[in-house]
Amino acid sequence: MNLKVLINGAGRIGKAILKQLLENKDFEIVAINDINPYINNIVYSINYDSTYGKLEDKFRIVENSYIQNSKSKIKILNYSSLMDIDLKGIDIIIDASGKKEDIKSLEKLPLKAIFLTHPNKDAHINLILGVNENKLDINIHKVISTSSCNATSLLPALKLIDEKKEIIFGDIVTIHPLLNHQRVLDGNYVKSDTRDVDLNFEFGRSSTQNIIPSHTTTIKACSYVIEKFNSELISSNSLRVPTDTVGAINVTLFTKQASTKDEIKNLFIDFEKNQKFPIVLNNFEALVSSDFKKEKYTTIVDHRYLEVKNNMIKLLLWYDNEWGYASKVVEILKLFR
Structure with a gap:
């Protein structure tokens, strides 16, 4: 069964992760949360990118609060904090917002894991492939920093x-x-x-x-x-x-x-x-x-x-x-x- 993912933050890193996950059948992106209140601007910025080029399988807005292309239908949310989101049906959050959330609060969220795309000394583990992936314990490490580029x-x-x-x-x-x-x-x-x-x-x-x-x-x-x-x-x-x-x-x-x-x-x-x-x-x-x-x-x-x-x-x-x-x-x- 594929894992249900919420991406928090539709900035440069969030969109790059989104586009790579769209090609992976093991994961389903069910929601994107962003502080930008304009869904038409979010879908536009996903479809067109000055650095990496336009998306061939473009998204469009459906049912007011969803975006959809030929393979995926994704709910667009507009919350300032992860703590305010109904996480029913979500397995994993990838937090690409850069916002510094309280780790203790993140620990309490009903999820398998939360990935922070920035270094955080208080995360359960700061993980870099080729360095310390063998130390990852998915039964213990819930809040995971993927460090910096x-x-x-x-x-x-x-x-x-x-x-x-x-x-x-x-x-x-x-x-x-x-x-x-x-x-x-x-x-x-x-x-x-x-x-x-x-x-x-x-x-x-x-x-x-x-x-x-x-x-x-x-x-x-x-x-x-x-x-x-x-x-x-x-x-x-x-x-x-x-x-x-x-x-x-x-x-x-x-x-x-x-x-x-x-x-x-x-x-x-x-x-x-x-x-x-x-x-x-x-x-x-x-x-x-x-x-x-x-x-x-x-x-x-x-x-x-x-x-x-x-x-x-x-x-x-x-x-x-x-x-x-x-x-x-x-x-x-x-x-x-």
Whole structure:
């Protein structure tokens, strides 16, 4: 019997998860909850997407509060809190709203599981495939964080290298596409209540005209999964760039044991051959960010820029921060079938 799913939040991640689940017969999306009160705007934003293209099997509004295409009929809800929704007939909630709900309240909801598409230290488990999926216990873990797009890309690489060479310190720079809480043109500084973004002048500058420096919560998110990988071990910052999707992470690591370039290359090649989930992809071609758009592999090692000097390792990782990350949420969801 397929699992009944409610998606909370029809933003960038929510819609990417929706479109991937529509192709999976093990799950039925029975409802979407969003604070947007205009159902015609919700269905329009699902059917047409400037980044990934239009939906061929388009939805239309039926019976005032449903959307339907040739395969699915989905109820559209408009509640500000999950606590106000009648969850009869719902097995799982995927909360892609970014809103920070009280974990104790979420625990009481009559569901098999609730997935949070953001890091949360109070969740029952912060889960990243290729890192700690073997620790998932579906009988105990009800509130599950699927971490962040950056951590989902970075942590499998850190864990793999640490197990072989022992990381003693490092630094990362995330190169991240623009996001909806940024300005198109210069305006006042911006705060995002859903993304732990501080009030700062830089985020009030035009996201389409600038590379914008920022702090990143990537390492904090990693520490929720494996405590060792925290800001004491690895420093970090971020650059926001004027592209629509696909991020990169420039990684510099110093290890206890020395390495050769072939050793590190083969480490990732062997992992790719034996992995259970689509995580590591080794790239040797002359590709750019748009070539990885809609790629489901999320730790894409660009071996053209792999450098190894004794105890220092430099990596360049690519990942689709929307579609790729959403694909990992779907893969984790499959563990509950």
